[in-house]
Amino acid sequence: MFLFDWFEAFLNWLGFLKKEGSLIIIGLGNAGKTTLLQVLSKDVLKAHMPTQRPHMDHFVASNVTFKAWDLGGQQGLRALWRNYTAGSSDSSKLIVIFMVDTTDPQQLGEAKAELHDALEYTNGAPMLIVGSKIDRPGLNREQLIQALDLNSHMLGLNENSPRIMDVLMVSSVSRKGVPELMNWLSKCHSISNK
Numbered sequence: 001m002f003l004f005d006w007f008e009a010f011l012n013w014l015g016f017l018k019k020e021g022s023l024i025i026i027g028l029g030n031a032g033k034t035t036l037l038q039v040l041s042k043d044v045l046k047a048h049m050p051t052q053r054p055h056m057d058h059f060v061a062s063n064v065t066f067k068a069w070d071l072g073g074q075q076g077l078r079a080l081w082r083n084y085t086a087g088s089s090d091s092s093k094l095i096v097i098f099m100v101d102t103t104d105p106q107q108l109g110e111a112k113a114e115l116h117d118a119l120e121y122t123n124g125a126p127m128l129i130v131g132s133k134i135d136r137p138g139l140n141r142e143q144l145i146q147a148l149d150l151n152s153h154m155l156g157l158n159e160n161s162p163r164i165m166d167v168l169m170v171s172s173v174s175r176k177g178v179p180e181l182m183n184w185l186s187k188c189h190s191i192s193n194k
């Protein structure tokens with residue numbers, strides 16, 4: 001067993017083993033989840049109807065192929081967020097993206113409540129909060145952290161912290177923050193799969 005683990009780690013180090021990760025993307029309706037997944041998987045920007053049922057797509061970030069579920073944020077679909085997390089065989093290997101529209105102050109209270117709920121039922125899975133639509137006037141990262149009532153000392157890609165949690169700011173339209181998001185996901189995957 002030890003030899004096998006050692007050999008697997010060696011192959012991994014050489015880059016011979018295919019790395020796979022799983023991801024769910026949640027957040028209130030209109031936050032920009034489907035638009036972001038299209039940009040990550042196909043690098044295209046399209047208009048979408050509000051998501052009616054879960055949709056899966058793949059994308060590659062560095063050397064990791066992610067299988068990503070966009071679960072839809074309309075009120076009636078939110079019960080699924082919990083089910084998909086519970087259905088994951090190993091929550092430490094699942095990454096959760098929670099998207100928040102930084103241009104819509106009216107939704108922040110509801111987003112905060114849903115996020116804090118999600119932090120409970122996702123069983124310690126790494127949580128990346130993505131502030132969306134930064135090509136338009138809206139909250140900056142510090143204001144978003146405050147509005148969502150997050151402890152800034154807990155944020156970052158720190159493998160020794162009890163839970164990996166971070167906040168990144170992204171625009172699917174201008175692609176600002178998208179390379180940093182991909183980089184974050186691949187690093188988080190390697191920390192969680194050590």
Ligand SMILES: Nc1nc2c(ncn2[C@@H]2O[C@H](COP(=O)(O)OP(=O)(O)OP(=O)(O)O)[C@@H](O)[C@H]2O)c(=O)[nH]1
Binds near residue numbers: 032035049174
């Ligand atoms: N300006 C700007 N608009 C964006 C961006 N991302 C998404 N949008 C717009 O925001 C609206 C909602 O985007 P969607 O991706 O459909 O949102 P969603 O989170 O999937 O919404 P549900 O499916 O209802 O949960 C659309 O009009 C998008 O064009 C962005 O980065 N910048």
Ligand SMILES: [Mg+2]
Binds near residue numbers: 051070072073
């Ligand atoms: Mg959608």
